[in-house]
Amino acid sequence: MSVLVTGGAGYIGSHMVLELLARNEDVVVIDNLCTGNAWAVPAGATFYRADIGDAQALETIFSAHDIEAVIHFAGLIVVPDSVERPLDYYGENTCKSRVLIAHALAAGVRHFIFSSSAAVYGAPGLEPVVETAPFAPESPYGASKMMTELMLRDVSAVNPEFRSFCLRYFNVAGADPKMRAGQSSGRSTHLIKIAAEAATGKRDRVQVFGDDFETPDGTCVRDYVHVTDLARAHFGALDYLRRGGASMAVNCGSGSGYSVREVIAAVKAVSGVDFPVERAPRRAGDAAMIVADSTLARDVLGWAPEYGDLETIITHAIEWERRLAARQSRA
Numbered sequence: 001m002s003v004l005v006t007g008g009a010g011y012i013g014s015h016m017v018l019e020l021l022a023r024n025e026d027v028v029v030i031d032n033l034c035t036g037n038a039w040a041v042p043a044g045a046t047f048y049r050a051d052i053g054d055a056q057a058l059e060t061i062f063s064a065h066d067i068e069a070v071i072h073f074a075g076l077i078v079v080p081d082s083v084e085r086p087l088d089y090y091g092e093n094t095c096k097s098r099v100l101i102a103h104a105l106a107a108g109v110r111h112f113i114f115s116s117s118a119a120v121y122g123a124p125g126l127e128p129v130v131e132t133a134p135f136a137p138e139s140p141y142g143a144s145k146m147m148t149e150l151m152l153r154d155v156s157a158v159n160p161e162f163r164s165f166c167l168r169y170f171n172v173a174g175a176d177p178k179m180r181a182g183q184s185s186g187r188s189t190h191l192i193k194i195a196a197e198a199a200t201g202k203r204d205r206v207q208v209f210g211d212d213f214e215t216p217d218g219t220c221v222r223d224y225v226h227v228t229d230l231a232r233a234h235f236g237a238l239d240y241l242r243r244g245g246a247s248m249a250v251n252c253g254s255g256s257g258y259s260v261r262e263v264i265a266a267v268k269a270v271s272g273v274d275f276p277v278e279r280a281p282r283r284a285g286d287a288a289m290i291v292a293d294s295t296l297a298r299d300v301l302g303w304a305p306e307y308g309d310l311e312t313i314i315t316h317a318i319e320w321e322r323r324l325a326a327r328q329s330r331a
């Protein structure tokens, strides 16, 4: 029996593959390499360079391997891009997920784990958000994730053997503590990645997108979760489904909020580099504050972040950035 990881050449997917291999799972990866890298697929996994919307490729994979579970990461993730190009996001994230779900169902897959997002809540307000909060996405990205959650919910309702688990990620950052994986996409827009790039000389400044939000220092507050902790939460979800757990969705965050200015100050403190910071206009679709209530993940999965503090997340992100620079200068 194998676990199929979509997007296993990408940032979170590659950490998931490491986690699965460490637990002696047989792992199959499908990734079209639109943002991922073939070198990022950990050795030991069987890799197919193919698109999750390619029915023929899926047929090949599902007939060549006895896939028991699918962990689905493949998708587009840049919120402002989704505002500019909504149909691309609905096509890649929603329509192709439908193709994947249909093939998984036809192949008798029993467990489907989906990388969802806090973006399904939109702007939930200044309190930690609980899973019972209504869907209110404010971007096509968030809506594309919500639609996939709804497809999974509805498919599970009429196929009791097919159970799904959606993890709603807050702000994922950091890198594998052993530095076997990290965030490698040159197009990332995520704050800790951007600030780590500035701290390692890859960019000359960091922009702060808006400092007039209703928050203590005027900049947006986010809940940062370490990518390795997140991968472990997925393994917990797989274990839960294997034990017969019912379909559900849970938040994955640390429960602590940090402002953009606090994150930038922490990156400067950890790196010892005082890079320039400038004010910039607000970015489309940004909510003032998004922090998780992660009680449910703790209760259901027994999940507690091991690398939860901001300094550890930033230390790993910076170290990965240094190694990536060395890799790129060798190439």
Ligand code: UDP
Pocket (backbone or CB within 6 Å): 079, 171, 189, 190, 191, 192, 194, 206, 207, 208, 209, 210, 220, 221, 222, 260, 283, 286
């Ligand atoms: N941000 C910023 N400068 C950057 C990148 C991000 O000020 O170069 C802000 C962004 O506006 C948001 C927060 O940092 O308020 C987190 O953004 P990110 O893109 O990391 O994640 P998101 O919360 O959008 O998923």
